Amino acid sequence: MSLIHDTSTAIQALNQLNIFGLAAMICDTSGVVQLLNSAAAALFQQEPGYLEGQSVHEFEALAPLSKMIKDDTPQITPQKLQLFDHLYCLVRMQKIGRLGFLFIFDDISDLKAREDDQLATLNLVMHDLKAPLTAIKGNADLVQNSGPLNEKQQKYLDRLMRSVHIMDGMVRDILDMAWLDAEEPLVVEPINLTRLVQNAIDVLGSIAEEQQISIEYQLPDVLPDLEGDYRRLERVVVNLLANAIKYTEKGGKVSVQLWQEENQQIIRVSDTGIGIPSEYLPHIFKRFYRVPNQDKRTEGSGLGLAIVHTVVERHHGTIEVESEPGKGSTFTVRLPLRHTFAD
Ligand SMILES: Nc1ncnc2c1ncn2[C@@H]1O[C@H](COP(=O)(O)OP(=O)(O)O)[C@@H](O)[C@H]1O
Ligand SMILES: [Mg+2]
Missing domain, CATH: 1.10.287 (Helix Hairpins)
Known part of the structure; x- marks a missing residue:
């Protein structure tokens, strides 16, 4: 839904945004820059005429906007993007009917x-x-x-x-x-996940023992190598295991499984711990986020799962969590055996 129906209203709208000092630009549905106000031109350090007619899909300095259009980023979620060499800005995008897209830029x-x-x-x-x-x-x-x-x-x-x-x-x-x-860049090499998971368990074994928590595991003896960054993936498993131990009461159980399904290898870490109420689940992979009122063990940075999530994502894998308060949590990481790590 949009109030801007035609080009003249669009020009008016951009001029009004200009009065408020807001940098704004309109691209048509194919990503070609149609209009930008002088606040935007000043921010970009470019002549408006130079940018009008450029396609954000081809013009490198504006390429992050291309990604925003392609991803169809939820419209209200602002993105932090680098445009040109000199500019970091917060970008908001709004679809404006048949005219295309309105972008508003905040210099940060x-x-x-x-x-x-x-x-x-x-x-x-x-x-x-x-x-x-x-x-x-x-x-x-x-x-x-x-x-x-x-x-x-x-x-x-x-x-x-x-x-x-x-x-x-x-x-x-x-x-x-x-x-x-x-x-x-990741340091990608063929790695053996059995060895990696075993190492992570060894690292945390004594801490689990101290907390009287048993670690059960089933690791296949023979598993094809997976292409990944050993050091980073080891941190993934160590972080998941450390959480499982930290958020489980004395006498509880932690289990680790590893197996292959088609061209993915899957690592699953479960615990019989305190669990996570469902309303907090959407937030646990955010930086510095910690579930409130989990009285057991207050120490921690809230960074562990954010790191896990980013590392898994950079390996083109996925992570899922299931959890029930009072019963326990299960984290499942799926990693493709092979992927082009060009990015
Ligand atoms: N296995 C788990 N059981 C219960 N809660 C967990 C578990 N793993 C993570 N959490 C919750 O998710 C939050 C974020 O985890 P993480 O990023 O590792 O931070 P930290 O462990 O430093 O608190 C934790 O504070 C905790 O509230
Ligand atoms: Mg942690």
């Missing part, structure tokens, strides 16, 4: 630059934290192996190790998130 270049700075600083700090953390872990191991400890000493050492483990997880999450944000 300053905000983006600030965010990049913050992320870079955070990244540096996290890198710097890694060395002392490793030293603490190493020395705690030395204490553990330096002879019999009395009960109190063992208790304090266990506590220390738990805190180190939590901190280590948070540092890794933030580094992983920064890595994903930088859109660095």
Whole structure:
């Protein structure tokens, strides 16, 4: 539905948006730029005449808009896009009947630059934290192996190790998130998921044991190699397993399955834990999101599942979750054996 029916109303509308300082542009249904107001021309640092007649499907500096049209992005959801070399903006798109599409642009270049700075600083700090953390872990191991400890000493050492483990997880999450944000390419090689899943289970075995949680697993001995980024996919499994353990009460069970179906390999991590109420399920893969009032174990960054989701997506796979409060949760990751990783 639209109030803009013809070209003259469109021109009027763009001029009015201009008065409010809003940069706006209209493309026809085939993506050819028809009109832009002077706020948009100023934002793009281009002459309006130069852009009119260009197709967003062919003109590289406007290509992100092409994707928006093709994806038919839900109309109210603004997208953060880079246009030209110099511009980051928030773009809203509205279908306007037979005229095509109306785009409205908000310049967020300053905000983006600030965010990049913050992320870079955070990244540096996290890198710097890694060395002392490793030293603490190493020395705690030395204490553990330096002879019999009395009960109190063992208790304090266990506590220390738990805190180190939590901190280590948070540092890794933030580094992983920064890595994903930088859109660095995956390191793709043939990998054996049985070995990868087994490793992840080994990494978390002692923590599960400490919480008196048993990990059951069924891993096929022979499984064809899958093309993927070993390090990143290992973080996927570690994150899912760590959650399963964290959100399950003492005495509970976690199970891991791995199998192949046609040209996909499927990893399933289930737990008998506290579960997630259905109203929160749509949000759990968002950054920093944590389900409220899950009284057990408050520590965490809320980044784990966002990382899992992005890594799976970049492998052209899918992730699904089923959960019932009080009964448990099941996360299922499907990964294609092979894919072109051109992007
Ligand atoms: N296996 C699970 N059982 C119950 N809740 C879970 C499970 N996995 C994830 N969640 C919920 O989803 C939220 C997001 O998970 P995640 O991104 O890993 O963050 P974090 O573990 O740091 O809180 C968690 O805070 C938790 O509320
Ligand atoms: Mg987590």
